[in-house]
């Protein structure tokens with residue numbers, strides 16, 4: 001089954017065609033991320049306008065690439081090979097989501113194809129399934145960690161998700177980005193800059209000076225707001241080098257994420273641990289969780305770097321493994337959708 005998916009929940013306009021939830025046929029992503037650096041964050045109105053500008057060219061390019069991949073003569077034949085359309089319906093920026101949802105509806109109507117709505121967070125999980133030759137054993141414990149979310153979810157099977165806990169305030173990625181801004185490294189999406197500085201740290205001069213919030217609490221929740229404030233105080237002391245502060249901050253976040261993930265996996269008798277979301281590209285997190293999963297006997301899958309950040313490939317994969325077409329009327333963009341909605 002070939003599914004064409006559209007993802008437009010934030011500042012990426014993406015389209016992809018995936019066969020049987022695993023094999024990538026073609027994809028295109030247009031990102032306005034860099035545009036938002038000047039304003040220090042995404043301006044929803046600008047993001048939505050750019051989505052409108054990019055959506056048709058992005059879909060067209062994806063169809064052209066698929067035509068080449070399949071060695072077909074024209075786009076009509078490509079459309080014939082597509083079995084269904086999938087689209088991210090939320091959570092996300094409402095203006096951006098609307099562009100994707102309405103475009104997907106138009107395609108479904110014009111091409112007479114079923115339409116499958118996909119939750120963006122569920123989509124992130126499927127970065128683990130695309131192009132993965134191994135079968136994922138259930139139950140799987142999933143850590144979704146990004147600029148907008150930090151959630152622990154038990155995946156009993158496809159379409160059977162149980163929310164265990166999540167952040168009570170800031171998402172982990174958001175805390176990384178804010179620390180980058182406090183240190184003057186980058187105004188927007190500076191999380192990777194913090195990791196880069198952390199990796200350059202030879203001696204951590206502020207070892208264990210930052211808290212590990214909720215690390216020993218008997219729940220599966222996270223809180224990064226206090227850690228952010230503590231980091232701000234550390235910076236304001238003017239006593240420590242940037243590399244040490246970054247290292248200590250990254251250690252604090254990663255220790256909490258790894259310890260709580262392992263604890264949740266044990267508690268739920270999970271066989272596998274899965275990672276998803278932009279922060280799962282963090283090298284230190286990948287190494288630490290790999291080591292701990294190995295020590296504790298869990299199978300671990302982490303998406304390749306290109307499938308950590310937002311894209312349409314995993315939306316197509318999620319649609320395949322949770323195939324539930326809905327009528328055009330039923331499908332609405334919803335910025336507030338949680339993972340269990």
Ligand code: ZN
Pocket residue numbers: 120124146277278309310
């Ligand atoms: Zn995302």
